[in-house]
Amino acid sequence: MSSILTNNSAMVALQTLKSINSNLSKTQDEISTGKSVATAKDNAAIWSISKVMEADVKGFKAISESLSLGESTVAVARNASETVTDLLTEIKGKIVASQEENVDRAKIQTDIDALKEQIGSVISAAQFNGKNLVNSYDQSSILSSLDRDSSGTVTANSISFTGQNLTSASGTLETASALDRIGTIDDAGTYTVGNGASLTNTANTTDLVLANDLADSATLNISFGDQQFSYTNTTGSAIAVADLSNIVAAGLSNLGVEGVTTTSDGVDTVTIASTNKFEAIAIQGSSSGATTVDVNGAGAGVEETLVARAETVSLGGAGNTGGVVNEGDGFQIALGGQAFNYVAKDGDTLNDVATGLKRVLDAGGLEGIEVKVNISDDPTIDPPTIQIDNDGATAVALTVDDGADGVASGGLVGLDGIDVTTQEGAENALANIESLIETSIDAAAQFGSVQSRIETQSDFIGKLTDALKSGIGSLVDADMEEASARLQALQVQQQLGTQSLSIANQAPQNILALFR
Secondary structure, three states: OOOOOOOHHHHHHHHHHHHHHHHHHHHHHHHHHOEOOOOOOOOHHHHHHHHHHHHHHHHHHHHHHHHHHHHHHHHHHHHHHHHHHHHHHHHHHHHHHOOOOOOOHHHHHHHHHHHHHHHHHHHHHOEEOOEEOOOOOOEEEEEEEEEEOOOOOEEEEEEEEEOOOOOOOOOEOOOOOOOOOOEEEOOOOOEEEOOOEEEOOOOEEEEEEEOOOEOOOOEEEEEEOOEEEEEEOOOOOOEOHHHHHHHHHHHHHHOOOOOEEEEEOOOOEEEEEEOOOOOOEEEEEEEOOOOOEEEOOOOEOOOEEEOOOOEEEEOOOOOOOOOOOOOOOEEEEEEOOEEEEEEOOOOOOHHHHHHHHHHHHHHOOOOOEEEEEEOOOOOOOOOOEEEEEEOOOOOEEEEEEEEOOOEOOOOOOOHHHOOOOOHHHHHHHHHHHHHHHHHHHHHHHHHHHHHHHHHHHHHHHHHHHHHHHHHHHHHHEOOHHHHHHHHHHHHHHHHHHHHHHHHHHHHHHHHHHHHO
16 A cells, blocks of 8 residues: 555665664764773773773872882982992901001091991982981881772782881980890899999909818819819828919919919918909819819819809890890990990890990990800890900999880991990901991891882783773774774665665655556
8 A cells, every 4th residue: 555644665764774874873983982882871881890990090000100209219228228338348348457456547447437427428318209218217118009809999008118227326215114134144143133233353263172182193183164284193192282272273373274363372272363354264173082172162073163254244134025125125234324225126136136235335435344245046045145344443333224115226326436446446346347237238138128029019010000901992992993894884774775765755756646
């Protein structure tokens, strides 16, 4: 049936042409924008995912900039630490040269002072954008990533590390919260916390008491440190105790032990006096006859020790807690009213504290005072000790103290006091420079490790950003080859649709022929 009111062919052709034009418009949008999903109406789910990923990309770009800034800051600190290590090594060379007695120590000290000033200059200048990592133990962090979980929650993560204080600052000791972990040990082995002692140059003594005459053919043996005194009676009769004491005194003297003198009271006692500063001597007597040797009243045959002329300071003490040292734990040794402090930094052990105290004591330049540190293989169960000897003309008072919550000493504490103008000072400097070099090496290694980690993270962030960009592209980018082919097909369809609609619109004109 033909109708001039309803043209079904035209309606079909019109709908087809509209569909073609709609697809053509979409294809043209893809070509012009380069995206298959440009707005939320194109594909709401894909669009929202892509926008979240784009936000993450922008965040990772900011993180990349943060890592670059952090890497530069740490690199400056690492270079400063390495430079300080080199300068300390030069100082060590000067100190070694000063060990000779026929060198001009004053000129060597001038060179050392110049190197110390240079170290201070390096530490002061080692800043990047105002951040200095080698003059404090402050915590620092660098934003390193944004972590998104399955629920969409975003968490920021950072690379955290501690600054390495390479100054010679003494720190701040707080004694309000006592630790009771430092004290003195007297000659009798009695431990006291906080009590004072008097350091003198008086020799320590012990007595050998001979109980009986030495029978004929009998042998008297006295173990004296790593040496042995032995005397056999070949006189044909017993030797009286009074004469025997003189023989023993002379025999022990002939052993030639440095710092030791022996005298007899001419009755039955031989007194041994030692001015050895740090080395104790074990003494034990025995005899093949009835004669017995009682060392210092301990009983016949009992080994006793002639103690060294030095006061011992223990870093374990009554308050030892397994050798644990917390940041801010401070330890003080006062000599003659002058206080010497070392305040622990994070990671220190009791061995580190002992070494630090020796450095500050040596740097004090007290005449006649010598310090020896006895490092422990395991400070958690066997705390280290510090022996202090006075070879001066007058007695020196010794007191100790400690406390928590102080400000840590600089890693190079004691450097300022290095003085090689005397033989004693040169020897102390040689012992202390090693720990200073080790401190600066540890600092450089710490910064090197952090810098390496930052570089690795920065490389990962770059690759992750590229991967996210690629993922976003695969979700929303248009396939231009496909779009090009589709465009040409749709243009042909559009032309054919237009022709089809034109033909359908001509159909009612044919009805006029029926009325002619």
